[in-house]
Structures are given as C-alpha cells and as structure tokens.
Amino acid sequence: MAETPLSVSHQHGNAPDIPSVVEVLQDIAQQTVLKIQDYSKLSFRALTNLAGKPHYVQDTLDQMDDIGVGSLPIVLLSGFFIGAVMVLQTGAQFERFGQTSLTGDVVSLALVRELGPSITGLLVAGRCASGIASELGSMLVTEQVDAMRAMGTDPSRKLVTPRVLASLMTVPLLTTISVFVGLIGGMVASVFSLRLNAFTFWQRAIAILEFSDLMQGFSKSIVFGFILATVGCYQGLNVRGGTQGVGHATTQAVVVSSVLIIVADTFLTKIALFLAEKIF
Amino acid sequence: MDPFPNSSPTPLPSTSDATIQFSDVHIGFSDGNILRGVSFTAQPRETLVLLGETGTGKTLTLKMAAGLLSPDRGRVEVLGNRVSSMDEHDLLAFRRKVGFVFQEGALFDSLTVGENVAYRLNEDGLSEEEISPRVEEVLRFVELEHTMELLPSELSGGMRRRVSIARALVNRPPIVLYDSPTAGLDPITSQTIITLILRLRDVYGVTALLATHRLQDGFALANFRFDPKTRRVSRESASDRNPAGTRFLVLRDGRVYFEGSPEELLASKDSYLQRFLI
Numbered sequence: 001m002a003e004t005p006l007s008v009s010h011q012h013g014n015a016p017d018i019p020s021v022v023e024v025l026q027d028i029a030q031q032t033v034l035k036i037q038d039y040s041k042l043s044f045r046a047l048t049n050l051a052g053k054p055h056y057v058q059d060t061l062d063q064m065d066d067i068g069v070g071s072l073p074i075v076l077l078s079g080f081f082i083g084a085v086m087v088l089q090t091g092a093q094f095e096r097f098g099q100t101s102l103t104g105d106v107v108s109l110a111l112v113r114e115l116g117p118s119i120t121g122l123l124v125a126g127r128c129a130s131g132i133a134s135e136l137g138s139m140l141v142t143e144q145v146d147a148m149r150a151m152g153t154d155p156s157r158k159l160v161t162p163r164v165l166a167s168l169m170t171v172p173l174l175t176t177i178s179v180f181v182g183l184i185g186g187m188v189a190s191v192f193s194l195r196l197n198a199f200t201f202w203q204r205a206i207a208i209l210e211f212s213d214l215m216q217g218f219s220k221s222i223v224f225g226f227i228l229a230t231v232g233c234y235q236g237l238n239v240r241g242g243t244q245g246v247g248h249a250t251t252q253a254v255v256v257s258s259v260l261i262i263v264a265d266t267f268l269t270k271i272a273l274f275l276a277e278k279i280f
Numbered sequence: 281m282d283p284f285p286n287s288s289p290t291p292l293p294s295t296s297d298a299t300i301q302f303s304d305v306h307i308g309f310s311d312g313n314i315l316r317g318v319s320f321t322a323q324p325r326e327t328l329v330l331l332g333e334t335g336t337g338k339t340l341t342l343k344m345a346a347g348l349l350s351p352d353r354g355r356v357e358v359l360g361n362r363v364s365s366m367d368e369h370d371l372l373a374f375r376r377k378v379g380f381v382f383q384e385g386a387l388f389d390s391l392t393v394g395e396n397v398a399y400r401l402n403e404d405g406l407s408e409e410e411i412s413p414r415v416e417e418v419l420r421f422v423e424l425e426h427t428m429e430l431l432p433s434e435l436s437g438g439m440r441r442r443v444s445i446a447r448a449l450v451n452r453p454p455i456v457l458y459d460s461p462t463a464g465l466d467p468i469t470s471q472t473i474i475t476l477i478l479r480l481r482d483v484y485g486v487t488a489l490l491a492t493h494r495l496q497d498g499f500a501l502a503n504f505r506f507d508p509k510t511r512r513v514s515r516e517s518a519s520d521r522n523p524a525g526t527r528f529l530v531l532r533d534g535r536v537y538f539e540g541s542p543e544e545l546l547a548s549k550d551s552y553l554q555r556f557l558i
Binding site for chain 2: 054139142143144146147148149150151152153154
C-alpha cells in the first residue's frame with residue numbers, strides 16, 4: 001500500500017502519548033482520593049466552624065425555611081401515600097393468614113426504622129442538594145464566592161455551615177412529620193381497605209415501637225441531612241466549566257447524595273441493630 | 281451636580297506602608313506556567329496599570345495581591361504583610377484593607393444594591409445607623425444613590441461596575457485592585473468608570489493596580505486629574521502632576537515585558553509595545 005501523508009505523519013512524529021491502562025487507573029484513583037479528601041475537609045470545617053465566631057444566624061434560619069418549610073409539601077404527600085401503600089401491600093399478605101391486625105405493627109416499624117428516614121432523605125436530597133449545588137455553583141462561576149473572600153468573609157462559614165446546620169435540624173423534623181403522616185395514611189388505608197378499627201391500628205402501631213427503633217430512625221435522619229447538605233455544598237463549590245459545569249454539579253449532587261444515603265443506610269441499620277441488641 | 285456633598289476627603293491610614301511588592305512570583309496550573317518570575321513595586325498613592333493580552337496573568341496578579349491565590353514561588357507583600365505566606369484566617373482580616381473590583385462586578389445577585397454595598401459593613405457588625413449614611417455616601421459618589429433598592433439584574437453593565445466600585449470603597453481601603461473595569465463597556469460608560477477611578481485616586485489617595493487591555497484607560501489616568509476643590513476633571517499639567525503618578529507594566533509570556541512611565545511607553549520603539557499604541 002502506498003504511504004499516504006496521513007500515515008507518514010502518524011509514523012514520524014507528533015502522535016500524542018497514549019497513557020497506559022495502569023496510568024489511567026492510577027489517575028482515576030488519585031482523583032477519587034483527592035475528592036474524598038476535599039469532601040472530608042469541607043465537612044469537617046462545616047462542623048468546626050460552629051465552635052468559633054462569626055455565626056450566621058439569619059442565614060441559618062433562611063436555609064431552615066428553604067430546606068424545612070420548602071420541603072414540607074412533598075414530604076407530607078409522599079409520607080401519607082407511602083404509609084397507605086405499605087398497608088395495602090402488607091395487609092394483602094396478612095389477610096392470607098387472618099392476621100391483618102399485625103399490619104399496624106409492621107407499617108409502624110418500617111416507617112420509623114427505615115422508610116421514614118430514607119424516603120425523606122432521598123426526597124430532600126433531590127430537592128435541596130440540587131438547589132444548594134446550583135446556587136453555590138452559580139455564585140462560584142460569577143465570582144461571587146471570590147468577592148465574598150475578597151471582602152474578608154469565609155465562604156465555608158457564610159455558605160456551608162448554615163446549610164449543613166439547617167439540614168441537620170430540619171431533616172429529623174421532616175422525618176418525624178413524614179412518619180406521623182405515613183401512619184395516618186396507613187390508618188386510613190387499613191380502615192377503608194382492611195376494615196380494621198382505626199383505634200386498634202394506632203394503638204398497635206405505637207405499642208410495637210421501642211426506644212431503639214426511635215433512635216435508629218432519628219440517627220439515620222441526622223446522617224442523611226448531613227450527607228445531602230455537605231454533598232450539595234461540595235459539588236457547588238467545585239464547579240468547573242461555567243454554566244455547563246453548574247448543570248453537571250447539580251446532577252452529581254443528587255446522584256452522589258442519593259447513593260451515599262442508601263449506602264449509609266445499610267451500615268447504619270447494621271450498627272443500630274447491633275447497638276439495640278447490646279445496649280437497649 | 282455635587283457627587284459627594286457631605287464627604288470631605290477622609291483621612292486615610294498612614295500610606296507610608298501602602299505599597300505592593302511582587303518579588304520573583306511564579307504561578308501556574310496544570311496546563312502550564314502563567315507567571316514566571318514577575319517582580320514589581322507599587323508606591324504609595326501610585327496607580328500601576330497592568331497591560332497585557334488575554335491570558336497573560338493580569339487577573340492572577342490582582343488575585344495574588346489580594347491573597348485570593350497563593351503563588352507557587354516568590355513573595356507578595358502588601359501593606360507590609362507577606363500575603364504569599366499568610367494562612368486563610370489572617371488573609372480574611374487582611375483583605376478588609378483591600379478593595380477589589382471584579383471584571384463583571386461579581387455583585388451578590390440575591391441582594392439589593394444597598395445590601396451589596398453595605399455587605400462589608402454588616403460583616404464588621406456596624407449598626408444600621410452607621411451603615412446607612414456610609415452606603416448613601418458611596419452610592420452618591422458613583423452617582424447611583426437612586427438604585428439602592430434595585431437588584432443587580434435590574435442594572436445595566438456599566439451601573440453594575442459602578443456599584444462594584446462603591447462596594448469596594450465603602451470601608452475606605454488604602455488599596456483598590458481593578459480587574460478590567462471597562463471591559464465590554466461602551467466608550468462613554470468606560471469614560472465614566474475611568475473618571476470614577478480618577479476621583480477615587482485624587483480624592484482618597486488610594487494606591488491602585490488596574491488590569492486592562494485598553495491603553496487609553498491608562499493614559500486617561502496618567503493625563504487627567506480630579507480637583508477636589510473645583511470638583512472638575514482637568515488635564516494634568518507638569519506643575520500639579522500627582523507625585524506618585526501612573527506607571528505602566530506590560531506582561532508578556534509570564535514576565536514583565538515593560539515597566540515605565542507613560543512617556544517612556546510612548547517613546548518606545550519596541551514592535552510589541554507599538555501594537556498597544558496603535
């Protein structure tokens with residue numbers, strides 16, 4: 001075959017160095033470790049900032065309003081219908097054994113231990129982690145974060161800590177509301193679908209709960225609140241590439257925080273069950 | 281119109297130490313070195329005009345002077361502080377002595393103009409009674425007192441730049457850093473911004489670094505002065521020339537390519553510098 005100019009240039013010279021598979025994997029590993037390190041530093045600083053001044057109380061209240069009050073409608077709606085659908089699903093199974101009265105026990109335990117915290121965490125992550133990432137990302141690309149630093153303000157104190165603190169306080173509250181509304185939804189479904197007595201359902205739902213169940217749900221909601229706020233802040237403050245980068249960070253914030261919440265849920269459940277067995 | 285009727289020139293902190301000094305400063309990123317051994321000094325009350333093409337490191341120079349970036353190598357000293365080796369906590373306190381005007385204004389888009397200008401004073405914990413008159417004064421200085429309640433999105437590009445200048449000078453910093461303050465503006469608005477910088481220099485006596493790629497901005501600062509008594513801008517004569525004056529610093533390929541007075545720049549036969557003069 002005759003040598004074409006293309007093949008000549010390919011052979012002699014300016015071909016870019018193609019990295020080996022090992023180099024690519026090494027690079028990916030380095031980048032991942034670097035990201036975990038940066039995320040850990042940001043999360044640590046968000047908490048240690050609470051120890052010193054200044055405290056941005058008004059910013060924290062604004063964020064509580066946005067994360068807490070703003071998320072209330074979706075938490076109420078989803079909580080109610082998750083409770084109802086739990087009753088419909090479990091009730092159908094219990095009917096086979098004539099034990100429909102156990103429905104309240106199962107729904108209550110599932111909501112308090114698992115569904116309340118995780119569904120609330122995922123919903124708030126979808127709504128707020130994305131919002132935090134896009135807001136901070138937009139501030140970053142328009143140099144507002146630099147302007148803040150140029151005026152002597154620490155962005156981690158002004159932007160990160162209020163969001164993390166607000167999330168830590170509001171997600172457990174939202175989870176509590178979600179569980180309560182879920183039990184109401186379950187009660188309504190059991191009355192109309194399983195013909196159970198509302199009082200019996202409620203009494204069994206409350207009686208089955210132990211302190212360890214409440215602690216399990218509560219501790220999960222705190223961790224989930226921390227994850228969604230810190231991931232949102234991290235993604236927002238590490239935007240690269242202008243407005244396109246903001247869009248990417250927003251998506252990443254939802255994806256990463258949701259996955260982390262589910263992963264953390266597994267480990268927290270294992271720890272909580274272990275502690276419940278040993279301590280409570 | 282009297283732009284600042286209640287404001288007599290406020291005594292500045294002693295300017296004997298109001299200098300900026302870069303010594304053999306290097307900085308680069310993953311795609312290569314941007315600055316490779318930049319050294320210069322800005323004297324008290326002097327305006328140093330940083331000229332250069334896009335990507336020559338003008339903005340980086342300003343950000344290092346404000347401590348927003350640390351050099352990879354070399355020393356940056358501002359107001360007697362070795363900025364290049366300070367930790368972030370000390371830098372936050374230091375930056376309150378430096379005003380920074382960002383290229384696009386970088387106003388907080390969720391705050392009103394008044395809140396933007398008052399931001400620094402609020403951070404310092406001043407009372408509303410102290411903040412209001414100072415915000416009104418600086419907004420009057422930039423002739424935008426009527427925009428106090430507007431959001432930045434409701435302003436034109438030139439007005440946003442003027443609010444940014446007002447925000448930078450609200451606590452009377454001895455040093456102001458301007459990052460391409462006239463970039464993207466029409467000639468008339470650019471002239472308004474340069475006149476403001478002139479007034480800031482001649483009324484408050486600030487030391488300034490001004491990054492630009494527009495030579496006419498530098499010459500306007502060098503050739504005109506603002507008389508606080510008559511409140512008029514006039515061509516500077518040899519007798520009343522600002523003793524600190526205006527100097528030019530041209531950056532090229534990561535180094536200082538030219539440093540000198542406007543006259544020296546005009547007299548230069550260098551072909552690269554000639555391209556700026558055309």
